[in-house]
Structure formats: structure tokens, C-alpha cells
């Protein structure tokens with residue numbers, strides 16, 4: 001086969017893939033609150049929320065977020081505490097901090113609008129290649145790809161890429177194919193099509209090949225590789241840590257509990273919590289708690305009865321969190337290794353944003 005014949009075949013396949021997948025999308029797409037949305041601000045919020053999070057989980061958060069911050073300027077003018085409170089429970093809190101930070105930069109530099117192109121979007125906090133590509137194509141019609149894990153999987157199967165698509169040569173191959181595939185007439189619809197196709201038909205496990213509109217063009221299907229591609233690296237078990245948390249009552253008013261705010265940078269930054277931390281080797285749980293509270297807040301406590309034990313998995317590790325009732329023995333709290341601290345009543349806890357683990361401690365306190 002000559003180069004010309006090869007490239008004609010490829011062009012033909014690209015056109016067929018675009019036409020059939022777009023047809024499928026226009027016919028079978030789900031009716032989602034952000035679908036058909038042309039407000040760049042709304043496109044951006046939905047794309048950020050959908051990273052690492054299922055559609056059904058996102059819908060109520062998306063609606064609540066837009067009610068609280070209807071415009072980009074409203075978001076920029078809000079306090080980070082208010083943004084985190086609305087985000088509470090959605091996880092991956094760096095996304096909320098980056099949204100807030102990026103909104104402020106857009107007000108400073110772009111008069112309260114999103115910049116209308118991939119390169120400028122990519123310069124903002126929280127915009128990686130995927131988010132910049134998705135917003136640029138969906139909201140501004142720029143002919144750029146948006147490659148996330150779903151799109152990598154779909155392309156790995158359609159083109160039978162047998163090396164890892166997460167990095168190296170396989171990742172470059174996916175990026176090149178994704179760039180070639182973007183429909184120049186409807187780049188935004190094309191971005192949504194690939195995402196929807198990965199979510200409804202070319203599923204991570206057990207792809208629905210008999211219902212697939214491009215099964216005759218799919219090289220993985222033709223070679224019986226649809227259930228083995230993309231190749232998966234064997235997963236190492238996640239490390240596990242024991243973590244403690246203290247529910248400390250104020251000596252002169254035992255209705256008030258001590259909460260601390262995590263430093264703004266780093267994991268769960270800016271959220272409030274019952275203070276405590278990771279157990280060190282050969283340390284008992286009460287010893288760990290006394291040390292952590294001394295280091296973080298400069299006070300001495302007496303550790304009492306256990307309150308609740310919470311198991312939780314994060315992306316890179318798992319924890320078992322042991323919460324204890326505690327009493328302040330000496331000292332006044334100081335923000336040594338925390339951003340801030342407060343004495344609050346059980347009812348007032350509702351106005352602060354907590355991670356999911358601490359929400360379970362609050363639930364136990366209400367019982």
C-alpha cells in the first residue's frame with residue numbers, strides 16, 4: 001500500500017468515526033444540567049466538578065454552586081471559606097481553591113471573563129491540558145482536543161494501542177490521534193461526544209460493543225482485545241496510616257469544642273477539622289494525640305474515652321481515624337501549625353467546611 005492510499009484510508013476512517021459518533025451523541029446523549037451550556041463560566045464549573053467525580057454526584061453540587069455564585073465575579077468576591085463550604089463533601093478540595101484563585105485572576109486580568117483560548121486558560125490555576133482543552137473547545141469553539149482518562153481508553157481501543165496510554169510513547173500516540181480526530185466544524189460537540197461515549201458505551205470494564213456505532217471500525221474489537229485494552233499497570237496496595245483526632249471541650253463551657261483550620265496549601269487546605277494527626281511508630285494513640293495537639297496548638301490535653309473510629313480512602317493512601325473525647329488541661333490555644341482555631345458549639349459546626357472524615361465525627365457527636 002502506498003502512503004497516499006494509507007492516508008486516504010485514515011482520512012476515511014476519521015470522517016466515519018466523527019460522523020457516526022456525533023450522530024450517536026445527538027441521538028442518545030443524556031439530558032444534563034450543563035449540556036448545551038454556552039456560558040463559559042458554567043462550562044468551566046461543570047468540567048472542574050466532573051474531574052474524578054461521577055455525574056450523579058456532581059448534579060446537585062453544580063446547581064448549589066451556581067445558586068451561591070451565579071457569576072464569575074460572585075465567585076471571585078466570595079471568601080475561600082464560603083467556597084469550601086459549598087464544595088463540602090465533593091472531595092479533592094484543591095479544585096475549589098483553584099476555582100476561587102483562578103476567578104480572582106480572571107477578574108484582575110480579563111475583566112471578569114474567562115480568557116477565550118487554550119493557551120491563556122492553561123496559564124490559570126487548576127487548568128491542566130484536559131480542562132483547558134474542554135473549556136476552549138466547548139465554550140469557545142477552538143479546535144483543540146481534551147484528553148482525559150475516558151478519552152485515552154476510547155482511543156486505545158479504537159486504534160488498538162498496546163502500550164500504556166498513561167505515559168511515554170502510548171500517551172504521545174493518543175494525544176496525536178486525539179488532535180487529528182477533533183471535528184473542525186464542531187469541536188465542542190466532539191469533546192462532549194468522546195466523553196459521553198466513554199461514559200455510556202465504551203465503559204472501563206465490559207464495554208458495550210454490541211451497542212457501539214463504530215464497532216466495525218474498532219481495532220480492539222476486531223482483534224478481541226476490547227476487554228484487555230488499555231493495558232493496566234498492576235496496582236500496588238495503598239499504604240495505611242493510623243490518625244487521631246481530639247474533640248476538646250472548653251474548661252469553662254463544655255458546650256464549646258475546639259476546631260482548627262488546616263494550612264491553606266496542601267491536602268484539604270483551608271478546611272476545618274478536629275485537631276490531631278498521624279501516629280508515629282511505637283506511639284500509642286493517646287500519646288500521638290497529646291503530641292499533635294501540643295505541636296499544633298501549644299496546649300496540654302487529657303485524652304478520655306474513644307468517640308468514633310472512621311475508615312477512609314484517599315487517592316494515594318488509606319487511613320483509620322480514631323477520635324477521642326478530650327479535656328484541656330493547660331494553656332491557651334495558639335495557631336502554631338494550623339491556620340486558625342475556634343471554640344464553637346455543636347450547632348455552629350454547620351457553618352464551617354469539614355472533610356468527610358470529620359463530618360462523621362460530628363455525626364457521632366449528635367448521637
Ligand code: SF4
Pocket residue numbers: 154157158201202203207208209212213214215218219220221226
Ligand atoms: S467496539 Fe467496543 S471497545 Fe471498540 S469502541 Fe466500541 S465499545 Fe469501545
